[in-house]
Amino acid sequence: MPLIKIDGQELEVEAGSRLLDVALEAGIEVPHYCYHPALSVVGSCRLCMVEVEGMPKLQTACSTPIGEAPPDRKVDGKYDMVVHTDTDKVVAGQKLVLEFLLLNHPLDCPVCDQAGECGLQDYSFKFGNAHSRFDEDKRVRAAEELGSGVAINQNRCIMCTRCVRFTQEITGTNELYVHGRGYDTKIAIFDGLPLDNPLSGNVADICPVGALLLKDYMHTTRVWHLSHTESACVECSSGCSITVDATDNVVRRIVSRRNDQANGHFICDFGRYSFHKYERSEFKEPMRKTPGSGWEMIPWRQAYQLIADKVAAGGGPGAVKALASPTLPNEPNYILGQFMGRLSDRKNIALLPVTQLSDMEFPGGFRISGDKGGNSRGARDVIPALAASVKALHKTDTGVIIILDGDGRAEMKGDLTRLMAAAQFSVVVACMPSEVTQNADLVLPIAAPYAREGTFTNDQGLVQWLQPALHPPDDVRADWQVVAELGQQLTGEDHLYSYAGDVTWKITQTTVGYGQITRFRLGKLGQFTASAAG
Amino acid sequence: MATVVRTYEPGYWDKFYLPAIARGLLLTLVRMFRRKDTIPYPDIKYVPADGYRGLHRLNKDEDGRIKCVACEMCQTACPAHCIDIVPEPAPWDDGGEERHPAKFEIDLLKCIFCGFCELACPKDAIELTEIYDYASFSRDDLIIDREGLLKVYDITSMGNIYERQNRGESIQIDTGNL
The missing domain is CATH 3.40.50.740 (Rossmann fold)
Structure with missing residues (x-):
């Protein structure tokens, strides 16, 4: 088993495991957008960069596997890999990447439903710059509907492609794809093939920013007013773990909760929207x-x-x-x-x-x-x-x-x-x-x-x-x-x-x-x- | 630290009280020829200094639409919990903000006029105005809703309302209708 050191912390891990997984499990925060444990690795957001001793450039932690080094090349005679996540080089790298990700972001947090649980807000606050050097006009695109339950705000998208990989790998329905190249890249659906599979609501959950939004929850409450109750879905015998978000004694939305024993990371749309059934005419008395x-x-x-x-x-x-x-x-x-x-x-x-x-x-x-x-x-x-x-x-x-x-x-x-x-x-x-x-x-x-x-x-x-x-x-x-x-x-x-x-x-x-x-x-x-x- | 306690020991002349009376009358005499500090309210309204924190208003943009996007930052910042906002998608789709408040109520009896809402607002939508005379006979009148707050904007956006009232303009602050 390779012995590695991350920020001075010695860890013995299995060969082949991902550096990002290991760091997160050890409690070291490495910011990341495109990486999701249930999806394949693409390394497109470039935010999880870390410094590995012996490698001249920063490496993306999500796509760097840990392996055994030959005995004569071990660092300090025993480590197979020595990693730093907080050096000046890494911090500068994170700041630059975040500045790039925010180039065309509209910063419309006051109207954005993701505000409060947004990866861009959190990471910009922790790792980013307070200002942008971009003086040109931001790219402005119209919001689009992807399906009956999900809408996309193209301006907020950072092209992490989590949603595209979700429809490819989890549902196998392939509704979403990356349209265009470079400046014109955007998440799109094919003509006449909307995102309407029974798991479509999950793309809003896994979207790290406010690009993909549930139409059902749009403009209802702010997330910091919600009380989160960790419960289980009762709609079918799969028994998925869910978080019930409520304010004022009304359920506002249901989101999935990771439980590897039951559902993994996701829930279906039947369970997600089931709470609407119970809103009408409950019995009050015998x-x-x-x-x-x-x-x-x-x-x-x-x-x-x-x-x-x-x-x-x-x-x-x-x-x-x-x-x-x-x-x-x-x-x-x-x-x-x-x-x-x-x-x-x-x-x-x-x-x-x-x-x-x-x-x-x-x-x-x-x-x-x-x-x-x-x-x-x-x-x-x-x-x-x-x-x-x-x-x-x-x-x-x-x-x-x-x-x-x-x-x-x-x-x-x-x-x-x-x-x-x-x-x-x-x-x-x-x-x-x-x-x-x-x-x-x-x-x-x-x-x-x-x-x-x-x-x-x-x-x-x-x-x-x-x-x-x-x-x-x-x-x-x-x-x-x-x-x-x-x-x-x-x-x-x-x-x-x-x-x-x-x-x-x-x-x-x-x-x-x-x-x-x-x-x-x-x-x-x-x-x-x-x-x-x- | 020692505390110095000053005691008053009246002298010989002090016991006649006449010097004190004379000094008091002199002050009155001087004041009679100075500018008066009192005003005949309500015939003439007191004009508060700039930055006075009085009744709230909700601003409108150039197209006359409500500036507020119901982000609930003011509600979150409010230490008195006097703001109640229910957002909804905005009815217009011509480039205005996509979200606006369906309900925006401020309980003026709970409000402590700290101005945090104004500071928290990312859209410069909520502001505290100079208005201080909005007393009412009913508690319900003092819960001001969205339309009332916009009405306050209408009457205060043309300049300080008390200066205008003192100039003879007739502007009514109708609390029951706010």
Whole structure:
């Protein structure tokens, strides 16, 4: 293994590793634009230049591999490479490169949405000049639309080509290319082929400057006002790590968060824009369907009493059926499974059917799961006595049916329609209106996805913690709490949980494969269940 | 450090109080023939010095459009958190700025008139004017919105409003409508 020295720090690294990777990992800041760990190296921005002893010119750290030197050529008799990132030569080089990159940059930070998280701002401040010697007129170009979700401001672009490499290597769709030469170079799309692939939003994330912008987020808030919540996406079973950015209790945007166990660096556009679905008409209070198709708001206590009455009238606790939700965290599903098991010896609980498509795979390795449940695997893991399908519940008469609808992603068809029709009274636990809630007799409101807390298990067995980014409305309760209170009403046993983590702890105590999992170990990147890890 | 405490010990003549009265009357007599320091407000308005930090205004550019681009620098700089801005894409596409405020409210009751907003503004859009007499009977009147701030620009852009009022121009500062 080559032994190298960077700024006096001795490091033993593997032969062939990139100098930039090694320096960044060692905590040495080397500015860079075109280099992105998920993409190939082009070395076009020329900013990551470092001085390597024995080499006459500055070297770009991103394209310099580390190798073993022959014994007689080792520096000081032992180092294979000695690197400096802060010499006068390097500092002068960085200043010159930044001055060049800013030649045609409009410096319109006040109207630019990237301001606050902009590579040009940060590096100009740290490594650049306070002034430019460029006296000519700046090149001015019109903004263009690249696709339905992304716009480009050509003036701000520094031609790092991260976006072009993204469409070549990660999505394999090749929509973007570098048009023209020299002064006329620009990022462009081919006529009639807009940037509309399901990962297109990522180009705005990886753009180090304000050139590529999400139209959805354009001119909404300034980034320094956002609160960043590190959570996981619940839209499909891939379970990508995300950062939910919110202000004033409203989600403003969702950006990807690197998690090599789940999604790598990127997220898909379904997940990125999913928060808009939950902005409209959340439930605020329990609602009962009244004769004449209207809905009546009732207090929680009255809602639970109503359920108790209906259970007594509809064949007792033994005739209660339940559908667990693949769109809700493990915690409510676990509690539901526990108390339903106590109500009857028969299998009285099944998984709510949600949309199943085929997986979408991209050349770069990114996968969008076709299972739109999100937590299907988790629900199967934490409910031991799950019936094979909704159809299996038809074997006996149904009194009251409890449906955890979660985000309203269930499809109202086939067995589910028949089961709801056969039931005397249907209780739906959901956060927003859906086909299922329309056919319900009683709706119990729960918090919307970004106000939810709990664990999610993706289809690979990775358990991640959902961190709430929003506060739910006053009279809306947490999903696990509603289910626990339902269980208390039906079994007469006190529920013993005071917060979501309590339930998680209980799950880890009793569920096969979850024994090693704790809230602390889950951290921000999650942890595999024992069966998935083994 | 020692502190020197001066005490007043009245002398023989001081105990008559007459010299003190005479000195006071002399001062009054001298002042009667000097220029008066008081002004008959509100018939004549006090004109603050240049750089006085009074009511805010939002400037307009040569085309009459709002200069503000809703960058929220003033809101960020404001120590009293009295500015509330909601940006939106600008309705014009003829080369003006691509962003402008949909909502720009200043709570004048919270404002401490430090002028940080003016210093932070990269577009010279927000400025503090010389206006000081905008009291009102309602709190709502003292939350000034975008249109109100532009109206302040209209009445203050032709020169110091109090100098003009003293010259006899009739300029109304209608707080309820700001």
